Amino acid sequence: MNTIVVYDIPDDRLRAKVADICLDYGLQRIQFSAFLGPLAPSHQEELLMKIKKRAGKKELNIQIFPICERCWAKRQVWVQKPKKKDSPSGSAT
Secondary structure (H helix, E strand, C coil), rough: EEEEEEEECCHHHHHHHHHHHHHHHHCCCCCCCEEHHHHCCHHHHHHHHHHHHHHHHCCCCCEEECCCCHHCCCCCCCCCCCCCCCCCCCEEE
């Protein structure tokens, strides 16, 4: 099942570790604190438990959104990358 994981974690070290955990589960980073990818319900629960254990008593807000295939098919994506700078003009010959 397609899954979106988003989080808000003030602690830099914990935030980096949570990102590593998400990557270990095969999720793809789509924003600084957002990941997506296929994740079975049992793995969603396992991921959350692993993050909770790692966080201990530190502050965090993590949310996991499973997305059904019908809703996933309706998603809209727009990715725009910056244009590459043109080569310098006016070179002497």
